[in-house]
Amino acid sequence: MKKIVLPGDEMYDKPVRANHTYVEGGRTFSKVLGIYNEEKDELVPLEGAWHPRVGNSIVGIVASVDRSTSSIELRHSSYGILINDRMSRYSPRKGDIVESVVKSIERKSVPVMDRVRPIDGPPLLIYVKPAKVPRLLGRNDSMVKQIEELTDTRIVAGLNGFVAVSGRGINMAVASIRKIESEAHTYGLTDRIREMLISMKNDS
Amino acid sequence: MASKINKPKLMHNGKRLDGRMPDELRKIRIEAGVLKNANGSAYLEWGKNRIIAAIYGPRDVVPKHFADPNAAIIKCRYSMAPFSSLEEHGRAGQNRRAIEISKVIKEVFENAVILEEFPNSEIDIFLEVLQSDGSTRAACINAAAVALASAGIPMKDMVYGVSVGKVDGEICVDVDMIEDNYSEADMPMAISHRDNRILLLQMDGEMDSSEIRKGFDMAVAAGEKIKSLQREALLQMYKGV
Amino acid sequence: MGGINELKGAYIRSALNEGKRLDSREVFEMREIKVESDILSNAEGSARVKLGDTDVIAGLKVVVEEPHSDTPKEGNLVVSAELLQMASADFESGPPSPAAIELARVVDRGIRAGNCVNLERLFIEDGKVYSLYVDIYVLDYDGNLFDACTVAAMSALMNARLPKYANGELDRKDRNTQLEIQNVVTSTTFGKFGDNIVLDMNADEEQAADARITITTDGKTVRAMQKGLKGHFTIDEVERLIGISIKKNADISSRMGK
Structure with a gap:
């Protein structure tokens, strides 16, 4: 069975560590508008802007290339940083569409990118x-x-x-x-x- | 409130001018996900009120120096369209009243939204009153909560808004424009779905403590209906599950 | 969104060179126009217009004012437009942008030059005239606000009712007099990319266009024009677009008042 839950809906009547939930007063509640799959015991959000997490695979556009770093546009006015690596086979050019992976998050919100590869096409x-x-x-x-x-x-x-x-x-x-x-x-x-x-x- | 001159009789045989009982809400319709560009949105009809709510974010804070490195900030803009009232042509933009309402609504959602999840980000709540008929701030809170949920913003709980007033000596829920103009007291509030936490409370006029108690009880009772309408609006976005 | 827009722009241009648009419309095909009229009861006239995903609402308020000294026997008509922040992540707060002011003025000019409302009929008595304030709110932006706003303003005027004015007072409960509309204008806005011209640009296309032209007609004659952006049109192109614009008037005006 799947059911849609709203923020604040009770998920468990005891404290449970589960994604997209929080515990208060010994009970566990949903944080999000999501869909709960009972068989898999899993809550998946139905909506939401992307927030970078380490290991996320992304697609972006090279927005600028400086001497030591490049920036990659990841969503509306939001950029990831790439430390230019002279040893890498790919050197970014402005306007390239690339795939990449989030290596770390600096200052709590700035993703640092790794393993950048151009996507041929142009797609x-x-x-x-x-x-x-x-x-x-x-x-x-x-x-x-x-x-x-x-x-x-x-x-x-x-x-x-x-x-x-x-x-x-x-x-x-x-x-x-x-x-x-x-x-x-x-x-x-x-x-x-x-x-x-x-x-x-x-x-x- | 104010003018007692030309005050019409607001209660007739226990019923209100529009025929409602004291504990009766006006007709409410909520639709979620009505705009394409916004991350979340809702359209709400509440009596003759017509409200549209839109959410953007979490996104980077503009200007940057307003950013909180540990949490998201919320910006809220409530305003009334120049054509929203039955009376004169209004001014576009925000007056002092709108700025105050924006602030108290913002504080409601600073409580409900889990801000710590989004350092250096902002969440924008835009509330436009296209047509006003009393209790617009309560109506806006209902629309904003649905819009936030539809934007996927993590929240501790959903929130609803409702007002009560003292109309010809009688405590009534959901005061409309005429009642608001001539009532003895008016008390808008925002309440969390699960624990009945009061997140917004304003009051002016005159009520004694037992009347206020009665007002809270009526608000919470009416809240059951509002909560289920908010839930239904969100479920409607995903028909076929 | 620098990089992404440039990229979309390049795609739009290369598709147009093959005569294609990304949403698979013909070059001179408008998106569907949906009009809901008389949707607000406090306003004296109103309409909500969807042009594709562009969504605008117009509300009309009637007030009684003194006439302008140079037109003592005429009422006033004022059209304004506001780009609400909710309509796009790119719209900013603060005073109206030059783009919003241009939009309002172009829509206003078209309706005024089109003689759509007989302003002399708005005269009440010496020193008193009706003024019509049409405010257009942009709720959701996906391009071509000029044409959507003209339809919205026109539709709000078409269902407007004048409140009764008697003994020095306006009675808004008594609004039985329908505003008389003597001419219906529509606008068509074209975008140019290199040598290619399209009608009714969506937001992506507007980002990429070299030049833009809005032509407002009543189906017989041209009532207003406005060219925008850096690029140019040739005289032949303008003549051709006027012909298309006049032809589109009947179809667009048939959507109004519904």
Whole structure:
């Protein structure tokens, strides 16, 4: 069973350490508007802006390149820092679309980036609500792989919400991404996406 | 409040001018997720009140020196559209009243939102009264809480707003514009869903302590209805679960 | 959003070179216009207009004032627009931006030059006239505010009612007199990218455009024009766009008052 919970809803009548919850007066409450999956005993937020955590994979755009550092735009007016590494095979250029990983968080909110790689293309860059990116990826990336195969595209989805799409069936891929974004909370989505893409292919 | 000149009779045979009983709310409709650009939003109809609430953030603080390195800050802007009232054409922007209301609403959500999760960030609450009909601050609080939840902002609890007043000697919940103009007292408040914590309380006029007690009880009783409407508005965003 | 906008701009341009728009519209195709009229009961006229994801609301208030000394027998019509911060992460607080002022003035000019309201009919008695204040609020921004706001202001005027004025007092409960509309104007705003021109730009397209032109017509003649941004139009282009603009008037005005 899945159910939607609101901030302040009681999750457990005892103190429990669980994501997106807090404990008060010996009980545990949800912090977020989320969906609770009873079988997996897991609370997943339904909405929310992205907040950098160490290890997050992101997609961004190189916004500026200075002598020792570069900045990478990760969301609206928000940047990650990259320490330029002369030994690296890739030297960033302004305007490049890149994938990268958050290595650390400085001053509590500034992400420092690592393992920066350019995404070839140039790809089409779209924005997906960050809370929906995990559903777009699917378990072990199963959802995104399915779309790539059926549309002959390459998709790189960053947890910050930017998604780079390149290849032949860009329009179909984007249509399926938008469907996932609006139906992320529903059952049987993987099958519905497959059916949609197959019928789109047959039509064209 | 104020003018007692030309004061109409507000209660007739135990009923109010618009036919409501003292403990009866006006008709309320809430819709969440109505704007595309905002991170969260809500549209609320409450009697003739028409409110739109929008949330941006958490995002970087502008200007930067306002940032708190340990927590998010909340900015709130309540204002009334120049065409919102039945009377004269109003001024665009905020007057002193709007600035005070913005401040007390901001303090409600500084309590409810878990600010420590977002150091160096700001969360913006924009509240536009498109049409006003009394108790707009309570209405705005209801819309703001739904909009914040729909933006995925972590909160300790949901919050609702409601007002009570003393109308022709009778304690009534949810005072409308005419009642507000001629009532003996008016008491808007914001209350947390789970524990009935009072997060906003203002009052002017005259009520004795037993009347105030009765007002709280009526507010909490009416709150049950408001809470379920707020919940329903959020659930409506995800039909088909 | 420097980097991202530049990137989107490059994409929009390269698609347009193949005659395509990213939302798969034709170059001179407008997004769907949805008008809800008379939605606020305190205002004397109102309308909410959605043009794609652009969402604006217009409210009209009627007041009784002294006429301007140079037009003692005419009432006043004042159109204002406000870009609410809630409408976009890029809109800032503070006094109206030059963009907001330009928007209000262009919409105002079109309706005024279109003679949409007979201002002489707003005369009450010597020293007293009705003034119509139309305030447009932008709630959600996805481009082309000029055309959306013109539809909103026009629609609010079309359902406006004048409150009764008697014995020196305005009775707002008695508003049985419908405001007389003698002409209906619509505007069409085009954007230019290199040599390509499109109608009704969304927010991404507006970020990338070289030049912009708003043409306001009543379906027969041109009533106002405003060219914006750094780029240019040729005379031939303007002539062609006027033709398109006049043709679009019937379709756009058919959405009003619904």
